[in-house]
Amino acid sequence: MSALERPLAVVGVPGHRRLELFTAAARGAGPADPVVVPWHDLAVGPVDLPARALVRVDSHGEDAETARLLRGLPRAPDLHRAEGSAEQHAGFRAALARLADSVAATPGARLLQEPADLVDMCDKRRCHARLAAAGVPVAPALEGPVTGYASLRAAMAERGWHRVFVKPAHGSSASGVIALATAPGGRIRAVTSADLVRSDDGSVALFNCLRLRTYTTEEAVAAVVDALAPDGLHVERWVPKAGFEGAVVDLRIVVVAGRATHTVVRSSRSPLTNLHLGNARGDLEGLRRAMGPHAWSAAMEVAEAAAACFPRTLHAGVDLLVSPGWSAFTVCEVNAFGDLLPGVLHEGRDTYAEQLHALAEGRFPLSSPALTA
Numbered sequence: 001m002s003a004l005e006r007p008l009a010v011v012g013v014p015g016h017r018r019l020e021l022f023t024a025a026a027r028g029a030g031p032a033d034p035v036v037v038p039w040h041d042l043a044v045g046p047v048d049l050p051a052r053a054l055v056r057v058d059s060h061g062e063d064a065e066t067a068r069l070l071r072g073l074p075r076a077p078d079l080h081r082a083e084g085s086a087e088q089h090a091g092f093r094a095a096l097a098r099l100a101d102s103v104a105a106t107p108g109a110r111l112l113q114e115p116a117d118l119v120d121m122c123d124k125r126r127c128h129a130r131l132a133a134a135g136v137p138v139a140p141a142l143e144g145p146v147t148g149y150a151s152l153r154a155a156m157a158e159r160g161w162h163r164v165f166v167k168p169a170h171g172s173s174a175s176g177v178i179a180l181a182t183a184p185g186g187r188i189r190a191v192t193s194a195d196l197v198r199s200d201d202g203s204v205a206l207f208n209c210l211r212l213r214t215y216t217t218e219e220a221v222a223a224v225v226d227a228l229a230p231d232g233l234h235v236e237r238w239v240p241k242a243g244f245e246g247a248v249v250d251l252r253i254v255v256v257a258g259r260a261t262h263t264v265v266r267s268s269r270s271p272l273t274n275l276h277l278g279n280a281r282g283d284l285e286g287l288r289r290a291m292g293p294h295a296w297s298a299a300m301e302v303a304e305a306a307a308a309c310f311p312r313t314l315h316a317g318v319d320l321l322v323s324p325g326w327s328a329f330t331v332c333e334v335n336a337f338g339d340l341l342p343g344v345l346h347e348g349r350d351t352y353a354e355q356l357h358a359l360a361e362g363r364f365p366l367s368s369p370a371l372t373a
Contacts, residue, residue: 003359003366006108007050008034011042011099012058013066018340019058025352029360042095043069052108054359054366056314057099057118059337060092061172070095082168082176082194082206086231089170093119110366112355113336114312121310121336124169124234134309137302137330139165139236139321146233149222155235156182163238165271168228172335175208176228179238179271180221190215191271196224210277212270239330241273242322244290248273249282250332251299251320254339254351255307257358260300260318261346262339295326302329314364315339315355 008026012019014036026034037047039060049055060066064076070091071077077084096115103109120126131138142155146166156164166178178192195209204223215221225233241248247267254262265282266273273279288296303318310316317338321330339351346354358364 003054003362004030004356007032007053009037009049009053009055009109010034010058011037011039011047011055011060013039013060013063016058016062017342018337021340021342021350022056022058022352025350025356029353029356039063039066039095040069042099043091046098046102046105049102049106049109051106053106054110054112055099055103056112056355057096057336061337078207080207082171082208083227083231085168085170085175089122092122112314112359112364114310117310117313118336121313121316121334122170122172124167124171124333125232127334128234128236130309131306131331131334134305136306136309137328139239139330139332141237142235146229146235148229149225152225152233152235153182159237161237165236165238166225166228167234167236169232169234172337173208173276174272174274176206176224177272178221178224178228181238186218188216188218188221190221190224192224193272193274193277194224194228196220196227198223212272212277238271239321240324242324242326244282244287247280247282249287250322251303252335252338252341253300253303253318253320254315254341254354255304255318256315256351256354257363258304258308258311259358259363260303261354262341262344262351264341264344291322291326299329302331306331306334310334312365314358315351 023033035050041047043066064079067088068076071087100115103111120130128138128141146152163181166180168176174193176194178190181189191212191214193208194206195213197205204227206227241250247269249265249267250273252264253260265284265287266275266279267282268279303320306318307316317335319332321332341351349357
């Protein structure tokens with residue numbers, strides 16, 4: 001029996017484009033639509049699953065009610081706020097543990113992503129450590145906890161670093177990320193998606209903004225870092241990106257069942273390349289020609305090595321930095337939910353159809369029981 005003759009169940013946000021695209025792919029590959037398990041149900045308790053179901057977890061990040069339940073709040077949080085990611089990650093871990101229990105209690109059901117893998121991918125510190133331990137090339141990172149701006153600057157001075165990326169440990173979509181550069185004479189420049197808003201009582205709040213902000217005073221930069229620090233920070237040395245067609249570029253590579261399949265070039269004139277920040281998709285074929293077959297193959301191998309650190313998870317989106325001269329590659333992040341690449345095809349399949357194709361071919365193991373996070 002083909003894997004796709006089994007029921008599919010998806011933990012997702014009803015009505016979200018991700019779920020719609022996966023459902024469309026499932027209709028083209030199997031006999032029935034997937035059963036939708038709303039994230040807000042899993043956020044509060046165990047869920048019912050069809051017997052022998054293959055269970056897929058999608059992103060919960062754009063649903064205010066799910067965020068409220070995961071954080072245990074009395075009312076829905078403002079999803080534009082950059083703070084609060086640690087509370088949400090704690091709720092996410094607990095929800096995945098409940099899902100693993102539900103899968104274990106359902107005859108024949110299997111997860112398509114390992115809960116512990118999802119937890120680590122959604123914690124930049126743990127993900128970085130896992131990659132580094134496996135010998136995957138990553139940027140050097142500060143080892144100790146960064147508790148605020150003062151400890152950040154002290155750690156940078158100790159390492160002799162003048163340029164770093166400061167990342168909320170549990171953030172996504174560049175939420176709160178800071179590209180920080182310092183120079184002699186007290187000069188400082190921070191480019192970030194976080195808009196710093198001060199209240200009359202002196203308190204500060206950070207709001208995610210689609211137009212990047214640049215701060216050039218130590219007081220403002222300190223306020224941003226100190227507001228993010230309670231949720232946990234991951235700090236990496238700034239590694240230069242290659243230039244291509246007048247912009248810097250990096251790659252989002254989706255790896256499915258061990259194979260790099262779908263790639264997007266993210267092109268930017270700022271240090272942050274996320275496409276939702278107004279950056280453009282670059283010329284993929286042009287970049288492949290510029291890099292040459294050897295460098296391109298090496299880049300794909302690095303992405304596959306990064307995804308191989310999570311072997312019991314069907315797919316991952318790997319953000320890969322290409323150095324100037326195409327001579328080296330650095331994994332920036334491994335994204336648990338990095339497969340939303342509308343219109344990008346591999347052998348005629350989008351990322352969701354590719355995942356189902358890998359299952360139909362038997363390229364992903366289904367025999368092991370679910371493990372908790």
